[in-house]
Amino acid sequence: MTTQYWFVKQEPSDYAWPDLVRDGRTAWTGVRNPAARNHLRAMAVGDAVLVYHTGEEKAVVGRARVVRAAYPDPTADGAGWVAVDLAPVGSLPRPVPLATIKAEALLRSIALVRQPRLSVAPLRGPEFTRLLRLGGA
DNA sequence: GCCAACGTTGGC
DNA sequence: GCCAACGTTGGC
Numbered sequence: 406m407t408t409q410y411w412f413v414k415q416e417p418s419d420y421a422w423p424d425l426v427r428d429g430r431t432a433w434t435g436v437r438n439p440a441a442r443n444h445l446r447a448m449a450v451g452d453a454v455l456v457y458h459t460g461e462e463k464a465v466v467g468r469a470r471v472v473r474a475a476y477p478d479p480t481a482d483g484a485g486w487v488a489v490d491l492a493p494v495g496s497l498p499r500p501v502p503l504a505t506i507k508a509e510a511l512l513r514s515i516a517l518v519r520q521p522r523l524s525v526a527p528l529r530g531p532e533f534t535r536l537l538r539l540g541g542a
Numbered sequence: 543g544c545c546a547a548c549g550t551t552g553g554c
Numbered sequence: 555g556c557c558a559a560c561g562t563t564g565g566c
Contacts (some may be wrong), residue, residue, distance in 0.1 A: 415547050416552090438561075459552060503553080522560060 410533040422466040435442040441525040464500035497540030
């Protein structure tokens, strides 16, 4: 199975990238959107993930990897919602702002731009690589 | 099962 | 604070 690439969004006042770095690993819970849930289900251990901060910051800030595939979200009321576990790989030396992403032709079709409310989305390999490079990684 | 009304998210 | 996008809810 080849590595898949993903993009997750987070409101940093809720749980921020530095929290993940500090914790070393976290359960990515609380996703309550069916499309995002389907993406969580498709994640495999070892998949690469980029973490984006919404709100004030609006930038891709870090790189993580999937360390546990989808399992029932313990924070959900009903059945059917899932969480994965993520571990940090590294902070981007230069966070990549939304404005930069929008200015890149290659990145214009990613879900962040096309569908800003989707909190978990797939990335193509070249998109992932470009974002990493823009971030100085 | 359709669709209008409403709520939420997130950028500006 | 406003607005666009989109998801959810509830009446029919």
